[in-house]
Amino acid sequence: xxxxxxxxxxxxxxxxxxxxxQTPADDPAKVLVGRLALESYKGTIKGLTQFGDRRQGTDxxxxxxxxxxxxxxxxxxxxxxxxxxxYAGRQLRNDSTNRVDSxxxxxxxxxxxxxxxxxxxxxxxxxxxxxxxxxxxxVKGFTARSGVNTNPMLQPDTVIRALDAQWDTPxxxxxxxxxxxxxxxxxEMYILGGHMDGIGYGSAANDDGSGTALVMELARxxxxxxxxxxxxxxxxxxxxxxxxxxxxxxxIDQRAVLQxxxxxxxxxxxxxxxxxxxxxxxxxxxxxxxxxxxxxxxPEQRREADVNVEFAGTSKxxxxxxxxxxxxRTMNDRYATDYPVxxxxxxxxxxxxxxxxxxxxxxxRENERLSQTGTGWSPTWHQPADVFxxxxxxxxxxxxxxxxxxxxxxxxxxxxxxxx
Ligand SMILES: [Zn+2]
Numbered sequence: 001x002x003x004x005x006x007x008x009x010x011x012x013x014x015x016x017x018x019x020x021x022q023t024p025a026d027d028p029a030k031v032l033v034g035r036l037a038l039e040s041y042k043g044t045i046k047g048l049t050q051f052g053d054r055r056q057g058t059d060x061x062x063x064x065x066x067x068x069x070x071x072x073x074x075x076x077x078x079x080x081x082x083x084x085x086x087y088a089g090r091q092l093r094n095d096s097t098n099r100v101d102s103x104x105x106x107x108x109x110x111x112x113x114x115x116x117x118x119x120x121x122x123x124x125x126x127x128x129x130x131x132x133x134x135x136x137x138x139v140k141g142f143t144a145r146s147g148v149n150t151n152p153m154l155q156p157d158t159v160i161r162a163l164d165a166q167w168d169t170p171x172x173x174x175x176x177x178x179x180x181x182x183x184x185x186x187x188e189m190y191i192l193g194g195h196m197d198g199i200g201y202g203s204a205a206n207d208d209g210s211g212t213a214l215v216m217e218l219a220r221x222x223x224x225x226x227x228x229x230x231x232x233x234x235x236x237x238x239x240x241x242x243x244x245x246x247x248x249x250x251x252i253d254q255r256a257v258l259q260x261x262x263x264x265x266x267x268x269x270x271x272x273x274x275x276x277x278x279x280x281x282x283x284x285x286x287x288x289x290x291x292x293x294x295x296x297x298x299p300e301q302r303r304e305a306d307v308n309v310e311f312a313g314t315s316k317x318x319x320x321x322x323x324x325x326x327x328x329r330t331m332n333d334r335y336a337t338d339y340p341v342x343x344x345x346x347x348x349x350x351x352x353x354x355x356x357x358x359x360x361x362x363x364x365r366e367n368e369r370l371s372q373t374g375t376g377w378s379p380t381w382h383q384p385a386d387v388f389x390x391x392x393x394x395x396x397x398x399x400x401x402x403x404x405x406x407x408x409x410x411x412x413x414x415x416x417x418x419x420x
Pocket of ligand 1: 195207208241282283350
């Protein structure tokens with residue numbers, strides 16, 4: 001069934017190319033991708049950074065959820081809803097009595113986390129990290145230390161340090177979503193996700209302001225009054241990703257059973273359309289390559305930067321998910337402007353992982369999570385340097401290329417059309 005959808009979308013694309021598009025309306029994906037703009041994407045990331053690292057369970061996190069909801073409404077994605085759940089755990093903090101924190105610091109092999117570009121002992125063959133690499137994840141070349149910064153005093157910007165000062169408190173949490181309702185198949189939907197919470201005493205600009213802003217920009221473009229889609233699209237900004245995908249898990253716990261049910265009966269309304277795929281966006285900006293022998297990473301975006309589309313090769317739905325990943329690469333080939341897609345089979349450690357055995361699932365990222373991010377390719381990861389000013393237009397453009405890729409794919413998959 002799902003295969004049929006990708007195949008149908010691909011043959012529609014071929015048909016459009018064969019006929020030769022005469023007007024922009026013949027290629028709605030092209031029109032929609034043309035509505036993406038680097039400055040708008042950057043502006044949305046910047047808007048998110050006004051709330052610091054948006055750590056779950058804090059006032060700044062709640063203020064960010066409110067802001068995101070107001071933005072979605074202002075784009076015309078006005079049917080916003082919230083998932084409410086309880087989270088009893090605590091985020092990592094600079095406190096030796098915190099067990100999770102102690103484990104994290106032991107794993108990082110350091111009491112002082114590295115600043116951006118200042119990785120520790122680099123070394124061929126996987127030196128420099130305390131944690132053992134996974135068996136299925138061979139580490140090649142040089143690596144640098146990574147870990148979670150738990151010391152607020154390492155944030156040099158006093159304004160950001162003050163923004164990030166409040167600790168999280170166990171209790172109620174919320175996350176927000178809105179939905180583009182399909183015209184002919186409102187009972188089926190694609191889920192586009194990014195996580196709005198962050199960690200590390202920066203501004204969570206890249207992790208994951210960049211993915212959150214991408215999903216918000218797509219909500220804006222697809223909510224334009226002249227855009228129709230046959231199938232529904234849900235834009236979800238997960239909370240509590242950094243504590244273990246708890247926001248995504250709460251969504252699944254509460255809503256999986258509601259899938260495809262019309263409510264009230266005869267209304268034509270589907271509170272939870274049937275899931276067709278879950279597409280996650282997490283850390284979209286930085287692909288500067290492998291650390292060198294000194295543990296440092298090139299300060300510039302590498303010319304051969306790419307968007308990593310990963311599926312879980314070990315999931316029950318690996319075959320379907322792989323097909324979707326390759327479809328995304330085809331869409332990138334055709335519609336993205338600067339950077340290609342590389343497909344991998346080790347999707348991990350982000351919200352789509354919670355869905356991996358329930359529905360076709362992929363993630364889009366700047367690097368492969370396990371073999372690259374996990375070995376020091378992303379030096380701002382969970383660090384005070386994850387602030388807006390760290391990133392250049394070349395970095396933001398990588399995120400924009402991921403947005404172009406997902407927007408083109410979702411336009412084809414949902415049968416998007418544009419009214420003349
Ligand atoms: Zn993340």
